[in-house]
Amino acid sequence: MVLTAFAIMLAAQGVSEPxxxxxxxPNDFSTVICPSEAAAREMLGSYYGVQPAPRNHTIDTALFFKGLAATGCSQNSAEAKSTIAIQQVIARRTLPLAGGSETHLVYRGTNASGSRVIGIVDETGNDKHPRTDYERWLSEFIPGGVLDHDPAGNRTVYLxxxxxxxxxxxxxxxxxxNDTVRNAAFAKARTANACRQxxxxxxxxxxxxxxxxIPCGFECEDVWNALAATDTRGRTVALIFNGSHF
Known part of the structure; x- marks a missing residue:
């Protein structure tokens, strides 16, 4: 009986949550800040939902905003203007969306000024959110960090x-x-270093x-990047990748 009560107390405090x-x-990733743990639990438990298909690609936004008004939680809190360090996870809830499950959690943490906060964050999205310039570049040009290269496609890659x-x-x-001069120097260097498509x-x-x-005209630019990679056999390889928007 005592052990059961103790386990319930730990669960209520979120001690068992990893x-x-x-x-x-990061301050560029959305988080909801709540006035209390009770408000955060109510918000996550009662106001994070999913509509029936085919409107089940995101959370139910109408229900979500109703919850903000009911609980006093906020998406635009000044306390979330800096990076928040998660110190404890109080509760989790996984929502089954059309594109895959999405887990949200209630946390205790501190922001850059040292203020203690209680909030809710999309754990799935936050884990994937890029933190560095390299991660941001990958998310833009090679999402997931794996290049599935098809030579018949529009993007040239050299090995x-x-x-x-x-x-x-x-x-x-x-x-x-000009582009002729730059491309000639690039081609010569690729040959010298035994690079091929x-x-x-x-x-x-x-x-x-x-x-x-290498600018190549109006709204035309090749942006060559030297990349380290591994192939499907686990061997280290070197790539030159054209990360251009045009």
């Missing part, structure tokens, strides 16, 4: 025998001159090195 993979919430070779080829692109396959990106751009 911390998420990422224990920081080099070594990382140093890929980096040297990219660094050889002059900072000045990459075969079809999946490449897991492990690092990004030099980047050089």
């Amino acid at each position: 911390l998420p993979a990422k224990t920081d919430i 080099c025998p070594t990382i140093d070779g890929a980096r040297s080829a990219v660094k050889a692109i002059p900072g000045k001159g 990459a075969a079809a396959g999946r490449y897991k990106i492990t690092a990004r090195h030099e980047e050089r751009a």
Whole structure:
């Protein structure tokens, strides 16, 4: 009886909940701040829901905003203007969405000024949210960090025998001159470093090195990046990837 009561007390305090993979919430990722633990629990338990298909791709926003008004929780709290460090997870709830499940959690934490906060965050989204320039670049050009390369596609990728070779080829692109001059220098450096067009396959990106751009006209630009990667057999390979928006 005593042990059961103790277990219930621990569960109520959130002691048994493990911390998420990422224990920081960047200030550019949304989090709901609540006035109390009770308000946060009520918000997550009663106002995070999913509508029936086909409107089940996101949480029920009408119910969500109703919950903000009912609980006093806020999406725009000044306490969330800086990075929040999650110190304790009080409760979790997983929502079955059309694109896959999404877990939200109630947490206790502190912001950059040291203020204690209680809030709710999308754990699934926060774990995936990029923190560094490299992670932001990956999320934009190679989501998930794995390049599924098809030579018949629109994006050119070169494979080099070594990382140093890929980096040297990219660094050889002059900072000045027209596209003919820059492309000639790039082609010469690729040949010198035995780089060739990459075969079809999946490449897991492990690092990004030099980047050089070659303007090629109005709204036209090639942006060559030297990348370290591993292939499907786990071998280290070097790629030169065109990360251009045009």
